[in-house]
Amino acid sequence: MTAKRREFWTAMAFVSPWIIGFLIFMVYPLSASIYYSFCDYSVLRSPIWIGFQNYTDLVRDNLFWTSLENTFIFAMLALPLGTFVCLSLAMLLNMKVRFMSVYRTIFFLPSLVPTVAMAVLWLWILNGDLGVLNQALRPILSVVSIVLTHLLGPILGPIRLKPPNWLSDPGWTKPALVLLSVWSGGNTMVIYLAGLQDVPRQLYEAADLDGAGWWARTLHVTLPMLSPVILFNVIMGIIGSLQVFTLPYIMFGSGGAPANSTYFYVMYLFDNAFIYHKMGLACAMGWIMFVIIMVLTLASLRASRRHVHYSGG
Amino acid sequence: MVLATGVLLALSALFLFPLVWMVDTSIKPITETMRIPPTWIPSHWLWSDYPQAFTYGSKSLGYIPFLVYGRNTLVLCILTVAGTVISNALVAYGFSRIDWRGRDKVFAVVLGTMMVPFPVLMVPMYGLFRNMGWIGTFRPLWVPAWFAGAFNIFLLRQFFRTIPFELSEAARIDGCSHWQIFRLIIAPLARPALAVVALFQFLATWNDFLGPLIYLLNQKTFTLSLGLQVFQSQNGGTPWNLLMAASTIVIAPIIILFFFTQRQFIEGIAITGLKG
Numbered sequence: 001m002t003a004k005r006r007e008f009w010t011a012m013a014f015v016s017p018w019i020i021g022f023l024i025f026m027v028y029p030l031s032a033s034i035y036y037s038f039c040d041y042s043v044l045r046s047p048i049w050i051g052f053q054n055y056t057d058l059v060r061d062n063l064f065w066t067s068l069e070n071t072f073i074f075a076m077l078a079l080p081l082g083t084f085v086c087l088s089l090a091m092l093l094n095m096k097v098r099f100m101s102v103y104r105t106i107f108f109l110p111s112l113v114p115t116v117a118m119a120v121l122w123l124w125i126l127n128g129d130l131g132v133l134n135q136a137l138r139p140i141l142s143v144v145s146i147v148l149t150h151l152l153g154p155i156l157g158p159i160r161l162k163p164p165n166w167l168s169d170p171g172w173t174k175p176a177l178v179l180l181s182v183w184s185g186g187n188t189m190v191i192y193l194a195g196l197q198d199v200p201r202q203l204y205e206a207a208d209l210d211g212a213g214w215w216a217r218t219l220h221v222t223l224p225m226l227s228p229v230i231l232f233n234v235i236m237g238i239i240g241s242l243q244v245f246t247l248p249y250i251m252f253g254s255g256g257a258p259a260n261s262t263y264f265y266v267m268y269l270f271d272n273a274f275i276y277h278k279m280g281l282a283c284a285m286g287w288i289m290f291v292i293i294m295v296l297t298l299a300s301l302r303a304s305r306r307h308v309h310y311s312g313g
Numbered sequence: 314m315v316l317a318t319g320v321l322l323a324l325s326a327l328f329l330f331p332l333v334w335m336v337d338t339s340i341k342p343i344t345e346t347m348r349i350p351p352t353w354i355p356s357h358w359l360w361s362d363y364p365q366a367f368t369y370g371s372k373s374l375g376y377i378p379f380l381v382y383g384r385n386t387l388v389l390c391i392l393t394v395a396g397t398v399i400s401n402a403l404v405a406y407g408f409s410r411i412d413w414r415g416r417d418k419v420f421a422v423v424l425g426t427m428m429v430p431f432p433v434l435m436v437p438m439y440g441l442f443r444n445m446g447w448i449g450t451f452r453p454l455w456v457p458a459w460f461a462g463a464f465n466i467f468l469l470r471q472f473f474r475t476i477p478f479e480l481s482e483a484a485r486i487d488g489c490s491h492w493q494i495f496r497l498i499i500a501p502l503a504r505p506a507l508a509v510v511a512l513f514q515f516l517a518t519w520n521d522f523l524g525p526l527i528y529l530l531n532q533k534t535f536t537l538s539l540g541l542q543v544f545q546s547q548n549g550g551t552p553w554n555l556l557m558a559a560s561t562i563v564i565a566p567i568i569i570l571f572f573f574t575q576r577q578f579i580e581g582i583a584i585t586g587l588k589g
Contacts, residue, residue, distance in 0.1 A: 014407030021460025194583035
């Protein structure tokens with residue numbers, strides 16, 4: 001055996017765990033999943049080919065559209081707000097203030113909290129009657145109500161603001177989940193922070209010479225330099241929020257109570273697979289999700305082409 | 314700067330509050346958790362909620378103490394962390410320290426696998442493990458960790474490439490095999506990167522909910538995540554003080570781990586974010 005060939009087989013030995021894993025846990029499930037998505041399959045019986053029926057069934061299925069819509073609404077709320085908050089926090093944490101490492105730790109801490117514990121904790125905080133959030137909001141809102149009644153009472157009549165019933169009012173369940181996702185966005189914040197620290201100092205000095213204020217520097221130096229990181233986080237955010245499962249599953253139960261308002265895509269997929277044993281249908285849902293993720297990722301890459309600035313490229 | 318400090322202090326209080334409130338509730342007697350307006354400082358500190366949390370949860374579940382969930386979780390963490398570190402280090406070595414034809418193309422495939430969302434693979438994986446008779450055992454939850462994954466291969470490969478190649482060359486001239494170079498030179502030098510991989514895997518296993526939910530059937534084998542959920546859903550009139558004590562038990566090890574490994578944590582996240 002030549003030296004080069006021996007080298008090749010040595011390399012194969014080193015990468016063999018990945019190759020075996022790739023075949024068993026990627027190639028096989030992917031091909032099986034495509035096949036099952038065209039089958040009536042319940043795991044207990046062998047799959048029966050039914051063509052595109054799973055897909056046409058889904059298009060006619062209201063719950064499919066509800067779960068998809070819920071997921072998109074959640075992502076559309078959580079992504080912009082999360083980006084804004086995480087970016088602002090990162091900018092704050094990039095300043096020169098004493099005890100900075102303590103602040104950084106505090107903002108990062110919630111993202112370490114295991115999802116199940118987070119769900120349970122916030123069920124307690126957001127509880128309509130006993131929850132500490134509403135107990136804090138109640139007096140504040142009653143003061144605001146009195147002031148508003150004084151100002152607008154003659155036109156609108158008495159105004160009585162009440163804290164929302166976060167967990168049982170279908171209009172407030174998604175904002176509640178968005179609140180949680182912002183609270184636990186420490187990972188994203190740290191990535192922004194690392195990006196901010198990579199912005200060359202000379203650029204700020206040059207901007208200062210041009211007489212740029214804080215806002216101008218942010219707009220013309222920080223944000224353009226940070227654009228690749230923002231793009232990365234937005235794409236990761238899209239992928240992550242489309243797969244949201246554990247938090248709503250624990251907080252609102254598998255049906256997505258109240259009134260299906262928290263029934264998200266992966267929850268419906270899970271129910272189809274493991275509750276109704278419609279494994280083929282679940283696979284079809286998986287593939288639709290895969291396509292949506294691909295399309296959104298490519299679209300954001302495309303849309304960002306003009307706005308994202310890569311140094312040296 | 315005074316303004317900035319003020320803003321930071323106020324925001325810190327907001328971010329920290331939920332966790333403080335959790336611990337606060339966990340040391341209150343149950344009657345005090347129902348009080349309006351809420352009391353900040355418990356009338357007396359009741360640490361007994363903790364031992365009670367361990368046993369209370371068990372009553373409705375046929376006497377399975379919360380402690381068993383903790384042990385199960387720990388066993389899984391050890392198995393997955395060991396598997397992840399060993400397999401990914403080997404594979405990353407193959408992708409960074411040995412030259413072979415087609416390496417970069419195969420590596421592109423490795424990276425490509427990162428784009429596949431888990432829900433697509435969920436059903437066939439379940440079917441596969443079912444055919445192997447693994448449903449209801451820990452095996453579906455730890456065996457795959459021994460076959461390396463794109464994300465960790467990428468992270469370690471980046472790190473391995475920064476180690477000077479002259480070291481390997483010199484060792485080769487001295488007659489070392491690749492296996493010896495890996496074991497005696499690369500692995501020891503890569504300890505910080507291996508620590509990051511181990512940390513992330515520990516966190517992932519400790520937090521995992523969907524995996525145990527799908528594969529575990531018997532409450533004796535449940536993990537903390539699953540146990541906490543069952544605990545929560547099976548208790549009608551929720552004993553919030555006990556539930557908060559149980560949540561604290563699940564969160565505390567992670568926070569303690571973080572305090573001892575802060576730098577690796579942040580560095581690891583920064584690497585994944587920026588060079589991804």
